[in-house]
Amino acid sequence: MWRRCAVSCRADRVGLGPVGLWSYHAAIGARPGRPEGGPVSDPIPMVDYLVLGGDPHLVAHECTSCGARFFDRRNACASCGAVDSFSSVDIPTAGEVRAFTIVKSWTGGDDYVPAVVDCGGTSVRGQIVNTPPDPEHVKLGMKVRLTTYSIGADSTGTEAITYGFEPA
Amino acid sequence: MANDDIWILGINMTKFGKHPDSDVVDLAADAALAALADGGVTIQDMGVLAAGNLMGAAAGLGQQLQKQIGQTGIPVYNVANACATGATALRTVIMAVKSGECDMGLAVGVEKLSGAGMLGAGFGAAKSEEWTRAGRHGTVSGFEGKLGTDMMPGVFAQVGMEYLHAHPYDGAEFELFARISAKNHFNSTMNPLAAIQKDMSVEQIMNEPMIAYPNTRAMCSANSDGAAAAVVVSGAKLRTLSAEQQRRAVKVSASVLTSDPYQEACQILPDVNTLTRRAAIQAYEAAGIGPADLDLVELHDCFATAELVHYDNLMLCPEGDAVAWFEAGNAHRDGSTPVNVSGGLESKGHPIAATGIANIWEICHHLRGEAGARQIPDAKVGLAHVIGLGSACGVHILERSGL
Numbered sequence: 370m371w372r373r374c375a376v377s378c379r380a381d382r383v384g385l386g387p388v389g390l391w392s393y394h395a396a397i398g399a400r401p402g403r404p405e406g407g408p409v410s411d412p413i414p415m416v417d418y419l420v421l422g423g424d425p426h427l428v429a430h431e432c433t434s435c436g437a438r439f440f441d442r443r444n445a446c447a448s449c450g451a452v453d454s455f456s457s458v459d460i461p462t463a464g465e466v467r468a469f470t471i472v473k474s475w476t477g478g479d480d481y482v483p484a485v486v487d488c489g490g491t492s493v494r495g496q497i498v499n500t501p502p503d504p505e506h507v508k509l510g511m512k513v514r515l516t517t518y519s520i521g522a523d524s525t526g527t528e529a530i531t532y533g534f535e536p537a
Numbered sequence: 538m539a540n541d542d543i544w545i546l547g548i549n550m551t552k553f554g555k556h557p558d559s560d561v562v563d564l565a566a567d568a569a570l571a572a573l574a575d576g577g578v579t580i581q582d583m584g585v586l587a588a589g590n591l592m593g594a595a596a597g598l599g600q601q602l603q604k605q606i607g608q609t610g611i612p613v614y615n616v617a618n619a620c621a622t623g624a625t626a627l628r629t630v631i632m633a634v635k636s637g638e639c640d641m642g643l644a645v646g647v648e649k650l651s652g653a654g655m656l657g658a659g660f661g662a663a664k665s666e667e668w669t670r671a672g673r674h675g676t677v678s679g680f681e682g683k684l685g686t687d688m689m690p691g692v693f694a695q696v697g698m699e700y701l702h703a704h705p706y707d708g709a710e711f712e713l714f715a716r717i718s719a720k721n722h723f724n725s726t727m728n729p730l731a732a733i734q735k736d737m738s739v740e741q742i743m744n745e746p747m748i749a750y751p752n753t754r755a756m757c758s759a760n761s762d763g764a765a766a767a768v769v770v771s772g773a774k775l776r777t778l779s780a781e782q783q784r785r786a787v788k789v790s791a792s793v794l795t796s797d798p799y800q801e802a803c804q805i806l807p808d809v810n811t812l813t814r815r816a817a818i819q820a821y822e823a824a825g826i827g828p829a830d831l832d833l834v835e836l837h838d839c840f841a842t843a844e845l846v847h848y849d850n851l852m853l854c855p856e857g858d859a860v861a862w863f864e865a866g867n868a869h870r871d872g873s874t875p876v877n878v879s880g881g882l883e884s885k886g887h888p889i890a891a892t893g894i895a896n897i898w899e900i901c902h903h904l905r906g907e908a909g910a911r912q913i914p915d916a917k918v919g920l921a922h923v924i925g926l927g928s929a930c931g932v933h934i935l936e937r938s939g940l
Binding site: 413415416417418437439440441442447448466467468469470471472473474478481483484485490491492493494495496504509510520523524525527529531532 | 666667668670673674675676677678682683684685686688690691692694695696698699701702705710711746747748749750751752799801802804805806
């Protein structure tokens with residue numbers, strides 16, 4: 370049911386500015402849309418802290434003062450209060466499930482497995498994928514790795530890519 | 538009683554459940570007038586009013602309530618603090634009385650939630666023609682089902698599961714949480730104000746529709762309508778009131794409100810633990826008592842998975858030992874520290890802004906010896922805890938008057 374993302378994105382490893390990859394895509398004209406019959410646009414990440422490409426991974430803002438990490442923008446560090454002092458840091462793609470739930474879908478869709486994954490000391494929010502959504506297959510402490518998949522294409526044919534974690 | 542002691546003079550909660558013929562102002566007025574009557578005072582005696590209604594936070598419940606029960610021109614604080622809204626309203630009045638600005642005040646919390654469904658989910662707007670980035674994560678779609686869940690049953694399921702990861706448990710996790718829920722549902726059979734009064738077996742609870750593993754429907758707080766109100770009085774003023782008012786008054790030995798301090802994972806999964814433990818430590822210190830002195834506890838079991846972690850956060854058990862502590866029967870109504878003898882939010886119901894005062898009402902009821910069939914014998918000290926995601930935690934320790 371889950372597709373692995375096999376596409377590459379040239380925006381790989383562009384530093385996260387205020388609008389992250391979006392500004393890059395806009396700058397190179399890869400988004401939005403394409404001329405009739407032209408090449409299909411590069412896929413875009415569902416969130417701006419997901420970096421696509423051959424080695425998909427997450428990027429966080431790290432406080433240069435205390436090392437606290439945030440996936441969204443902060444005016445100052447929530448941990449130590451240092452103002453406007455962040456650098457980008459790649460998050461390990463291997464992790465361990467520290468908490469999970471299995472949400473029953475009431476709309477006819479598949480049940481899904483939200484989880485907290487400890488990726489080398491950084492907690493990441495995501496879903497466990499590529500394994501049946503039941504407590505026989507999803508376990509506390511299980512080793513997982515980051516994977517990506519499409520959540521669909523828009524009217525221009527551009528696919529949006531999200532990430533999840535699959536059993537390692 | 539010392540002049541600057543704080544007391545609950547009168548308190549009331551409506552029945553929780555469905556009130557199709559009452560709006561929030563009606564329900565708030567019912568609870569407020571009943572709390573005033575319970576304390577033997579009137580709205581004319583009140584020097585401050587704090588009112589909470591989370592879902593209608595912009596509407597100004599306090600002033601609307603005044604128009605129903607008496608416009609006396611006193612200062613009104615309309616408060617909103619997630620599921621801690623009721624406790625925050627109460628604490629606002631306590632602070633006003635403690636400051637000496639007035640000697641009596643009224644706190645009210647009310648919510649209409651029947652049929653509200655699951656709270657918190659962010660499915661996002663319908664998909665637009667072209668992906669468009671929005672919000673602080675530059676997302677092109679709602680997170681729900683694509684990058685985790687913000688629905689409360691799933692959030693709190695993870696909170697409980699995280700505890701079992703940090704403190705590994707060999708048994709069946711699903712059944713463990715169902716047993717916690719069964720305790721509360723049993724307790725509800727003795728509480729006529731509970732929204733749902735139905736004794737349920739562990740098996741019945743596990744066979745209820747699954748909402749977010751391991752929380753089935755019976756392990757989730759019941760969305761319901763309801764209101765609760767409390768009259769706060771200073772020790773100095775209470776001394777001028779009747780012997781009967783002094784006898785029934787309940788001492789507020791600690792009133793604490795905390796927010797969540799930074800923790801590594803709190804950006805990912807709300808940390809309901811650290812701020813609760815901090816609030817508990819502050820409260821025990823202020824009251825000069827310890828967890829072993831508590832005769833009963835009403836804690837925020839918005840989901841069965843949440844109750845477990847708060848045994849530990851409130852230090853009812855040795856650190857890391859919540860499962861064994863529960864399994865030894867300590868939390869049952871005949872145990873060492875009965876927890877949620879009201880039936881808890883899983884059966885009593887959880888009209889959000891009312892909850893933080895209704896928990897206090899439950900404790901007061903026992904300390905006054907007025908709890909009927911579910912009375913905890915000779916209860917002298919109780920603790921009420923609520924938590925609102927975001928987060929806010931209220932802890933109150935209450936003691937019977939001894940007069």
